[in-house]
Amino acid sequence: MITVLLIAVGFLLLGHLMGASWLARGALLGVLFGAVIAIQATLPAGHALRQATGGSLQSWALVAGAGLVVGAYILGLRWLKARVPEPAAPAADDAPFSAGELQRYARHIVLREIGGPGQQKLKAARVLVMGAGGLGSPVLLYLAAAGVGTIGVVDDDEVSLSNLQRQVLHDEASLGRPKVASAEARLKAINPHVRVQPYEMRLDADNAAAVFANFDLILDGTDNFATRHLVNATAVTLNKPLIAGAISQWEGQVSLYHPGAGGPCYACVFPEIPAAGLAPTCAEIGVMGALPGVVGSMMAVEAIKWITGAGTSLMGEVLVYDALYGESRKIRAERRADCAICGAVKPAG
Numbered sequence: 001m002i003t004v005l006l007i008a009v010g011f012l013l014l015g016h017l018m019g020a021s022w023l024a025r026g027a028l029l030g031v032l033f034g035a036v037i038a039i040q041a042t043l044p045a046g047h048a049l050r051q052a053t054g055g056s057l058q059s060w061a062l063v064a065g066a067g068l069v070v071g072a073y074i075l076g077l078r079w080l081k082a083r084v085p086e087p088a089a090p091a092a093d094d095a096p097f098s099a100g101e102l103q104r105y106a107r108h109i110v111l112r113e114i115g116g117p118g119q120q121k122l123k124a125a126r127v128l129v130m131g132a133g134g135l136g137s138p139v140l141l142y143l144a145a146a147g148v149g150t151i152g153v154v155d156d157d158e159v160s161l162s163n164l165q166r167q168v169l170h171d172e173a174s175l176g177r178p179k180v181a182s183a184e185a186r187l188k189a190i191n192p193h194v195r196v197q198p199y200e201m202r203l204d205a206d207n208a209a210a211v212f213a214n215f216d217l218i219l220d221g222t223d224n225f226a227t228r229h230l231v232n233a234t235a236v237t238l239n240k241p242l243i244a245g246a247i248s249q250w251e252g253q254v255s256l257y258h259p260g261a262g263g264p265c266y267a268c269v270f271p272e273i274p275a276a277g278l279a280p281t282c283a284e285i286g287v288m289g290a291l292p293g294v295v296g297s298m299m300a301v302e303a304i305k306w307i308t309g310a311g312t313s314l315m316g317e318v319l320v321y322d323a324l325y326g327e328s329r330k331i332r333a334e335r336r337a338d339c340a341i342c343g344a345v346k347p348a349g
Contacts, residue, residue, distance in 0.1 A: 097123075101193060105147050111310075118308035119147060123193075125307045128152040128215035130203065130231055132179040134287065135221030135245045137169035138296030139303075144187040146304055150195045151187065152215055155179040156202040166289040203227060208234040217306060219299055220244040221292075223281060225273040232257065232266035236342045241306060242266065243314075245299045250288050250324035252295035255333060256302055256315040259342035263315035267341040269333050291323050 097105070097119070108114045108122075125148050129136050132155040143151055159167075159174040159182055174182035180198035187196050199211060212218060212234050220231045220242060228244065235242040241258040244266055257265045298319065305311045318331045337343055 101147070104191070104193075108146070113310035114304075114308050118310065121307050121309075122147045122304065123149045125217065126150040126152070126215045127217045127219065127303060127307075128154065128212065129219045129221065130154050130227070131221040131223070132167075132169060132183040133157070133163065133221065133223065134166045134247065134282070134292030135296040135299065136183075137167045138293050139219055139221055139245075139300050140169055140183055140187060141190065142297060142300035143303060144191045144194050144196075146300070147191065148194060148303075148307070150197065150215075152197040152199060152211070153180050153183050154199040154201060154203055154211065155183075156200060162283075166287065166292050168293065203230060205230065209238060212238050212240055216240070217303060218242045219303060221296065221299070225270070225279060228266060228270075229273055233341050236260075236265050236345060239345075243299050243302050243306070245295045247287055247291050247295050248282065249285055250291065251320065251322050252291055252298075253318055253320045254295055254298045254302065254314065255318040256306065256313045258315055259335060259345040260348055261315065262335075262347040264333050264335040265339060265342040265345075268336045268339045269318065271336070271339070288323060294321060294323065 097116075102109070105119050108119050109116050111118075114122075127143055127148050127150070129139050129143070129151065132140060132153050136153065136155070140151065140153060155178070157179050159170045159177050159179055161172075161175060163170060164172065169186055170179065170182045174185075178198075178200045180200045184196040184198045187194060197214075201207065203211070208230060218231065218235050218240050220228060222228055222231065228246075232242060232244070234240075235257070236259055239260040241256060241261065242265075243254065243256050245254040246252065255269070257263060257268075259265050298321070302314055306313055316333055318333050319328060320331060321328045335342065
């Protein structure tokens with residue numbers, strides 16, 4: 001039997017050296033095994049050739065059984081492996097659009113002001129959204145739908161029932177969940193081609209710069225002046241354009257601040273944090289539920305325009321929308337030479 005096994009190993013090695021397929025090598029072993037079985041079945045007991053090839057039919061039956069078990073195991077593993085799809089590698093920001101992406105973004109691509117190059121810029125963009133609440137909800141939804149490649153979201157709050165009147169990013173199934181986790185799940189469901197980076201944290205002077213450094217554009221939808229001023233100061237320090245929105249009761253406003261490009265910063269327009277009680281929150285004075293949808297969508301529009309270079313941005317102007325009377329107006333906003341935040345910034349070019 002040892003002689004036969006050595007011959008079988010020799011056949012396998014020879015097939016490997018010759019580059020033969022496993023099927024061909026298996027067929028050769030099958031011929032060898034068939035010949036051995038024929039010898040054991042036809043020659044009389046004690047015959048020299050029969051003794052040289054194992055001596056009995058029973059011993060080869062055991063070998064055949066073991067071989068079948070091993071072969072079945074290997075084939076089973078290969079079958080299972082074939083049924084498991086390979087994980088898709090994340091698309092590179094400059095990779096060509098897939099057929100699905102082309103269909104998804106078709107209405108953008110046919111726009112003269114965006115087109116294929118503009119959509120590629122959206123895919124390569126890294127945008128940070130401050131807040132996943134009233135303003136953050138439409139901003140995040142539309143940035144993801146538009147194909148912004150990487151979207152960061154900062155929020156330390158959890159979804160509560162009182163949020164659902166206006167924060168359309170979340171639903172009752174998300175109650176009690178961190179808003180950033182709810183946002184991530186919703187955005188991936190809308191567009192699996194985007195990357196979402198959640199930051200469940202309260203922004204402060206110690207962590208703001210490290211977070212902002214990872215992004216090209218900042219959108220601020222926070223609801224208090226202290227955070228807005230921190231966001232603005234960090235954006236100015238890192239020379240990041242900032243799109244800021246705010247809402248109260250029936251009125252909202254939005255603008256783009258970027259001293260590095262010659263525009264004012266947020267502190268040029270709102271130089272001081274109001275004293276306690278002078279700027280009540282939405283929880284204190286209320287807000288009409290659809291208003292953040294309007295203003296947040298305007299913020300998303302400004303982001304898409306800035307990234308693609310389409311149209312004229314709101315830099316240097318504050319757009320004010322009055323939902324109660326259906327009116328909108330623009331207020332001129334200019335840099336202040338004595339601004340404590342951006343006064344020393346020299347515009348590029």
